[in-house]
Amino acid sequence: MPASCGGFLDEFFPHLYLAIWTTTPWTIPANAAVAVNANLQYAVIKVQYMEDASISSGNKKWKLGNVLKERKKTCLIVASDLVPALEAKWGVKLVIKKTMLGSDLENCRYVHPIDNRECPVVIGGDYITTESGTGLVHTAPGHGLEDYGTGLKYGLPILSPVDDDGKFTEEAAHFSGLDVLGDGNAAVVKYLDEQMAIIIEESYEHKYPYDWRTKKPTIFRATEQWFASVEGFRQAAMDAISHVKWIPTQAENRISAMTSSRSDWCISRQRTWGVPIPVFYHVKSKEPLMNEETIDHIKSIIAQKGSDSWWYMTLEDLLPERYHAKASEYEKGTDTMDVWFDSGSSWAAVLGGLSFPADLYLEGTDQHRGWFQSSLLTSIATRGQAPYSSVITHGFVLDEKGSKMSKSLGNVVDPRSVIGEKNSKEAPGYGADVLRLWVSSVDYTGDVMIGPQVLRQMADMYRKLRGTLRYLLSNLHDWRADNAVSYDDLPMIDKHALFQLENVVKNIRESYDNYQFFKIYQIIQRFVIVDLSNFYFDVAKDRLYVGGSTSFTRRSCQTVLAAHLLSIVRVIAPILPHLAEDVWQSLPFEYIIKDSSTAKFVFESKWPVVNENWLAFPIEEIDFWGKILELRTEVNKVLEVARAGKLIGSSLEAKVYIHTSDKSLASRFHKMCAAGNDADELHRIFITSQVEILPVLKNELIETIPYTGEYIIQEPNKVWVGVSRANGLKCERCWNYTPEVGSLGEHPTLCGRCYRVVAVQPEPVVAAVS
DSSP: OEEESTTTTGGGTTSEEEOOOOSOGGGGGGOOEEEEOTTSEEEEEEEEEEOOSEEEETTEEEEEOHHHHTTOOOEEEEEGGGHHHHHHHHTEEEEEEEEEEHHHHTTOEEEOTTTOOEEEEEEOOTTOOSSSSOSEEEEOGGGOHHHHHHHHHHTOOOOOOBOTTSBBOGGGGGGTTOBTTTHHHHHHHHHHHHTTOOSEEEOOOOOOOBOTTTOOBOOOOOOOOOEEEOGGGHHHHHHHHTTSEEESTHHHHHHHHHHHTOOEEEOEEOOSSSOBOOOEEETTTOOEEOOHHHHHHHHHHHHHHOTTHHHHSOHHHHSOGGGGGGGGGEEEOOOEEOHHHHHHTHHHHHTTTSOSSEEEEEEEGGGGTTHHHHHHHHHHHHHSSOSEEEEEEEOOEEOTTSOBOOTTTTOOOOHHHHHTTTOOSSSOOOOHHHHHHHHHHSOTTSOEEOOHHHHHHHHHHHHHHHHHHHHHHHTTTTOOGGGOOOGGGSOHHHHHHHHHHHHHHHHHHHHHHTTOHHHHHHHHHHIIIIIIIIIIHHHHHHHHHTSOTTOHHHHHHHHHHHHHHHHHHHHHTTTOHHHHHHHHTTOSSOOBOTTSOBOOSGGGSOSOOOOHHHHTOOHHHHHHHHHHHHHHHHHHHHHHHHHHTTSOSSGGGEEEEEEESOHHHHHHHHHHHTOSSTTTOHHHHHTSSEEEEOSSOOHHHHTTOOEEEEEEEETTEEEEEEEEEOSSEEOTTTOOEETTTTOOSSOTTSOHHHHHHHHTSOOOOOOOOO
């Protein structure tokens, strides 16, 4: 082993060896050093005796090398902590003769076991431990990243005697032409054993990198490459990053960290396809030929014939005319450009006829080191500006259980099946809009999940939204723009509905601007199901279906419904274009845009213009209607108890009593009960036949009211709610209970409101027959 070691190990020569452990014997021909940990304690151990020549244990096969089989006088250097483990494994007695720190071994020199080169002992990194092996690491800078770093530190030769086919080159002497992962590996082991350089050979299960595409083990080689230096414009790139809008915001930290630590960019690859690097090499000296003249010549050829011309044209044709006489002295380079350089230059072609920079770049979270960074670097280097104004990064799609999709696991969700191109009972087709709705529903900044259950939920939400739009269309069948009621004349419930609508449109616009599509989904879901279906639509049915076709309250409601329809269909159009267009083609009226023309398609209608008048709904009214909605919820709770107690069936069979200690609120409730229109009356909002506001709670009255409830509407004010049977008889037309029923002679089964509607209907014309 050591040819020299500063004299402090001379007593063990010539039988002293460095004991290294490796899972890649094929890299031994490229060995340039042995690395130790400066802080570990090492020992010179002497092999005194050994047991049987071969040992096997379980599924592991151990084979002792010739150096132990033939009982050679041997001294080894290993990490002190590993001596007991090595003694047990080798089946020999190991006696510690001397100890030292790893730092003491630095710059000792040893003789290479294959070609007799002198090589140094060097200090490695934290990767050298006593968890396994011997504590000394074989170092081949030409075949490993950590080894390469150590090699640069100590100026070691970068040996890589392996060709592009994975076979040893002539530089590997005895092993030339052998496949390094096959016969070559075995040949190296055999040769070392013959040279008394193998202590033990064992089968060892360990992790090894495989190529993801071919599923074959990889071979790491240090080869000559083309590099682009980033040093000269790295700060400009960092400055540009801070002027880009990153979504999510933490993406800026990620790309900043990756860019700030980058000094060079390896732009060459050894592939059989790709854009060629247009360089020629001198056959003998291997000096590259690439200058402005050769580049311009190649550019003119590729402009006419494409990049494949590099591969099929002759060397003489590819060289400028003044090099033709020397063409035989050169050969074409076979390296291709890094594909990230290709894609990172795409902005130059795509934005050529468009505005620069691009409004948005969109890709997965793994592209901070890939496309986002390569695009940034190429653009900064050539134009001094980032090629994008905003960048969105998204996560990846997983199955419902959060597992990565795999064909072998059978958990892949095929978008074509979702939209119905590959329909089956197991995977019913939902249409493209449902898939788009799912995309809008998830927070794409992290990984997202999809599966049958998720899609069923999306389809259910889609049906509810479609049902809402059908409701709006069906109740506007007879409405025209000239039927609209002016905002100032609308009932308060309608003004409140328009205020809510305008807020929804405003918030959705902000979410679109910030690419927060999941917020749009949440806003629409709540607005459609809670604010509209559960309240406004529910309350509006009475005046839409019962009032006269041209009554004020019906027209005012239709005015609000038309505003909702036109706004909702336009704000959902980017996400649900098919549904939106379906609705637009079913509009019962024309929609006129600014130039007085009709918008025939939904995307011709433009985005809803903000109506500041609707947004100016008074704050005190906003607060009051919030309390009304809260009160309605509490009233419904008591109604449900009364229904369970068989007092009522329909809520129209009930009379509601309200008492509150808040005088201002009580006064407002009184006004609503006496409202001059059906829309704002409190019993219409509760969908009951009567509401009575009680100024005080008397025990004798409370005892006659079978169902009650109480809640705090605002500390310290409480609201008391009671429910009893409604007074009067049931109107057979509107089903409301009122004492008027039975008192109207011509129509004794109708209430006063229905009587007035029916009374004004024209008499049918009867034809005379002679």
